[in-house]
Amino acid sequence: MDAREIANQLTNRGASPECDVCGEGELQVIAESNYALPAQSERGPGVDPYHSLLVAAVVCANCGHVRLHATRALEP
Numbered sequence: 001m002d003a004r005e006i007a008n009q010l011t012n013r014g015a016s017p018e019c020d021v022c023g024e025g026e027l028q029v030i031a032e033s034n035y036a037l038p039a040q041s042e043r044g045p046g047v048d049p050y051h052s053l054l055v056a057a058v059v060c061a062n063c064g065h066v067r068l069h070a071t072r073a074l075e076p
């Protein structure tokens with residue numbers, strides 16, 4: 001899922017185009033699904049790479065606020 005697809009899915013689902021912090025600005029998808037939030041391993045200290053959450057980062061062009069969306073939830 002590329003940045004354009006992510007932006008289209010957010011628009012189609014009624015996600016607000018306004019920034020949560022400043023109320024203005026143009027939100028831009030700055031990352032495709034190549035970011036992942038690490039999951040804590042259940043076997044001990046460290047990260048479990050197989051259960052990480054793939055996310056898209058969206059940033060406000062005005063204030064720089066960043067929000068994350070799980071890309072799996074945005075798949076058509």
Ligand SMILES: [Zn+2]
Pocket residue numbers: 019020021022023024025060061062063064065
């Ligand atoms: Zn903002």
